[in-house]
Structure formats: C-alpha cells, structure tokens
Amino acid sequence: MTQNTSVLSPSNSPSITPTAAAAAAITRRLRAPSTLTTVSASRPLQFSWIRFHLYRSSVSPLLCTVSHSVEEEEEEEDREMASEDGQDLRIARIASAIRVIPNFPKPGIMFQDITTLLLDTKAFKDTIDLFVERYKDKAISVVAGIEARGFIFGPPIALAIGAKFVPMRKPNKLPGAVISEEYSLEYGTDKMEMHVGAVEAGERALVIDDLIATGGTLCAAIRLLERVGVEVVECACVIELPELKGRERLGNKPLFVLVNAA
Template sequence: MSYDEFYVKSVIRTLPDWPEPGVMFRDITPIFKEPKALRMVADAFIQRYMDADVSHIACIDARGFLIASIMAYQMQKPLVLVRKKGKLPGETIHEEYKLEYGTSAVEMQKDAVAAGDRVLVFDDLIATGGTILAACTLIKKLGAEVVECAALIDLPDLNGSMRIQDAGFPVYTMLAYEGL
C-alpha cells in the first residue's frame, strides 16, 4: 500500500451497525473535509484515466458524483448521472438491483450516452456490485460500451467486484476493506 493509499484509508471512517445491525459502513465523507485526501483520491483516478480511451464518465448517486465531477472537469469529459429512480428530469430508463441490505433502482436520462460512446463507470464503493451492474445495464441499453468500472473502495468479502468482472466489465478500486 502506498503512502497516499495509507493516508486516504486513515481518513475514511468505519461506522458499525449502520444503516442496520451487522453492516460495517465505510464512510468516505471525511475525505471531503480533508483537502489533501480529496486531492490524492481525485489525482489518482485522473492519472489512471487521463489517457484512457473514455468518452464519458458515468457516476452513481450520490458520493460517486463528488469525485467523478472532479475527474470529468480535469479530463474534459462529459459527466453522466446515474441516480435513484425518480430523481432525474426528462425521459429516463431505469434498472432495479439488490443492495447488501435491500433493493433499489437507478435511472439515467435516455440521451445521456449513445452508440459509440465509451464510458467509465464510477462509484464510491463496491459492495455486492448491484448498483454498478445496474448502471452498466443502462449504459448498454443505450448502446454505449462500458470501458471499466471504478470505485474508491472495494469490499471483497461481498464479492461485488467478482460479480462485475464475471459480467464482463473490468474493475479497478483504489482501496479494499476485508470483513463485513
């Protein structure tokens, strides 16, 4: 683990039994109060994807928006929002998925991406992989290609990254936390 990764991991806090008993919630919000940590995270992802063959960055509601918007700005790429159902104006498509502690649905605007677009999907954390897989399904329904799925944190014990890879999408994460 590099100094940057160690430092960023030290800023992230773990909240036991939130939002329900048995869940160890990895809270990245302290990163946004630490400019040094936020710069390290944003810079690491920007460096990874700056020269990648990516035309759009799709980010997932809500913490994924914060880091991906910095990436999109620095990389001069369009930012595509994947939000909880009912939150986007205009014509949308949606996809349901399972969470580690329930079910939900995400949506995208129908004109967000199109055939020929090459999309990086970004979220703050991969748990069961359901949210990212739902976003990838939406992107594919609109005719675009998913280049890679990226997240700040992976929870490998929940097998989300493996599920995403098994579905044919490459995965990159900066940090991993063992244990639930």
C-alpha cells in the same frame, strides 16, 4: 511649471550629476504627460501553485522572482518516495482518512464513511489525482456517477480528463424522459435511471461510485449504458468490501479500487 532636476537622486543613494544633454532629456520626459501605470505591492501575489514576489529597487525596474510552493515540493517528495519502495504513499493517506462506523445503518454493518476523507484536502486531492492519472489517456468521453456519492468523485474526474458527467439516479429524481434498469437488493428490488439522450452509441464510459459491496448498482449502471450502445471501459470505486464478492458479480468487466476495507 519649472521642474527641478537636481532632486532626482534619492537621499540615501550617491549623488548623480547628469550632463547637460542628459538633464535636458530628463526635463523633457518630466514635462511630458505620463502614460505609465504605477504598480505597487506591499505583499506577495498569491496563486494556488506559484508565488510572484514584487519589489522595487532605487535604481532598478520592477523585478519578479518565482518560487515553488511548499505543497508542490511535498507532492514531488511523495512521488519520489513511492517510486523507491514500489508503493504509492497516497493510498495509505486515503485509507487512513476513511472512518469506520460500527452498526450503521443497522446492527452488524461496518459503515465506511468517506465524509472524513472529504475533510482532508490532501487525501481528497490524492483520490481524484489517482483516478485521473489512470484514465486521462483512455479516450473516455463519459463519466457515469452513481447516486449519491458517485456524484462527489465523478465531476472532478470528468473535468480533468475532458469527459462529460452523467448522473445515474434512483427513480423519480431526474426530470424528463429516462430509461431505467432494475436490480436486486438484499430485500426487494430498486431501479437505476438515466436521461434519454445523455449518452450516444459508440461512446466510452467510466462508471464510478465510492464503494462496491454486492455490486448490484454497478451492474445496473453497466446495463443501462450498454443498452444504448456505450462501451463501459471500467468501473472504479474508492473502497471495496471483498467479502461481499461484488467484483465477481461484474463478470468480465474490469474494476479498479484504491482501498480494500478490512
């Protein structure tokens, strides 16, 4: 089939008259089987932290431009402002996202509800980021999360720092062989359990929960890990209730918290 090379120029652009040699070369390319894949984009391709804008020009090949997301710019501004006044603005955002429920689960208790924190994607991300920044270079190989809200914060921290996540559960929740540690409550006792073989002697662990009150569950988790030769580097919680003196119960074991409850 004969190709007409006189219609190569778009109607809205200046006419281009090729030389005889150029026209012959164009004709040969038009007759050759095409091996190119046509790419078209009617809107920007979206990624979580970067945007690629694709567009065509009548005389140019496919072009690509890169721009930072609004969220990334806001995070950079937060870091700059925090460094100026010596305070991390993320802490205030986390504290304001935690809801206090009076008289739950019984009269006189001011329950620190982190479910509202989980609904705030910015504050939730800030929480994980602050822990990751603290522990990413500590050679921690185990993140031990205490049932149940330690299961929320522990796994993303473990993934980010390259550690395994080990659940510390209440009795009869783990299948298979377990070791257990008893601890005291206000009325009675309870137990903390961990799978046999989940950790190995010589590993370095972080113990995490959402809140420290009297410190009983954290102490039980520490004892479980140390019984099998694991070094507990630190305990970490989102919230501390200082009036219950749980920190003192931990003895010389370091504790890191983000928010002190009023």
